[in-house]
Amino acid sequence: MRIVLLGAPGSGKGTQAKKLQEEFGWPQVSTGDLLRSAVAAETELGKKAKATMDAGELVSDDLVLGLIEERIAAPDAAAGFILDGYPRNPAQAGDLERVLAPMGIAIDAAVLMDVPFDILMKRLTGRRTCSATGKLLNIYFSAQAEIDECLAAGGELIQRADDNEETIRNRLEVYSSQTAPLIEHYRSAEVLHTIDADGSVDDVYRSFREALGV
Numbered sequence: 558m559r560i561v562l563l564g565a566p567g568s569g570k571g572t573q574a575k576k577l578q579e580e581f582g583w584p585q586v587s588t589g590d591l592l593r594s595a596v597a598a599e600t601e602l603g604k605k606a607k608a609t610m611d612a613g614e615l616v617s618d619d620l621v622l623g624l625i626e627e628r629i630a631a632p633d634a635a636a637g638f639i640l641d642g643y644p645r646n647p648a649q650a651g652d653l654e655r656v657l658a659p660m661g662i663a664i665d666a667a668v669l670m671d672v673p674f675d676i677l678m679k680r681l682t683g684r685r686t687c688s689a690t691g692k693l694l695n696i697y698f699s700a701q702a703e704i705d706e707c708l709a710a711g712g713e714l715i716q717r718a719d720d721n722e723e724t725i726r727n728r729l730e731v732y733s734s735q736t737a738p739l740i741e742h743y744r745s746a747e748v749l750h751t752i753d754a755d756g757s758v759d760d761v762y763r764s765f766r767e768a769l770g771v
């Protein structure tokens with residue numbers, strides 16, 4: 558199955574993609590993660606993308622297209638993949654279709670994760686990654702036991718560079734103006750499913766599976 562996850566930053570795309578990957582084996586393809594790796598490795602691409610990412614703007618369509626083309630062609634993506642954070646604007650949706658068409662494939666489902674604005678803010682400002690276990694946590698929502706588990710493993714709670722309040726506001730604004738138009742794009746293609754994503758991880762995952770029929 559080839560899935561596009563749609564939803565504002567903080568709507569839980571990464572969390573749900575990881576669960577789907579675990580259960581069904583379709584790899585999570587996150588352009589945000591690919592870009593952050595490039596920034597950390599200080600590659601040419603990473604150097605080009607860093608300032609744009611820190612400001613919460615979108616990096617150029619060509620840069621992300623290169624990453625996506627390479628990742629989708631990898632053997633583990635042959636039976637399906639979950640796009641998390643791509644496409645991010647109508648031009649990228651067109652790029653994606655041009656990459657998939659010669660491979661004889663298309664997007665089977667686009668899932669829109671719907672979350673109220675005030676919840677998004679808390680999810681993003683509270684979001685942390687455990688440096689020891691790699692687990693995604695939230696200082697407002699995670700159980701104390703989960704946070705203790707990280708600290709006991711010698712981990713620190715790391716905040717993403719672009720999870721500060723000013724950049725978050727800009728990322729949400731970029732989502733409304735540039736990414737939200739994709740909702741209509743996938744509705745017209747008759748592959749759009751909307752789910753209420755303001756619930757527990759397990760409840761949202763259940764809705765997800767129902768929407769996908771898997």
Ligand code: AMP
Pocket residue numbers: 566588589590592609610611613614615616617618621641642643644645649719728
């Ligand atoms: P994310 O982890 O998906 O929230 O992405 C973090 C940042 O990476 C975004 O704010 C953008 O600067 C950049 N980024 C991720 N995916 C894309 C994309 N498809 N197009 C352009 N920029 C992207």
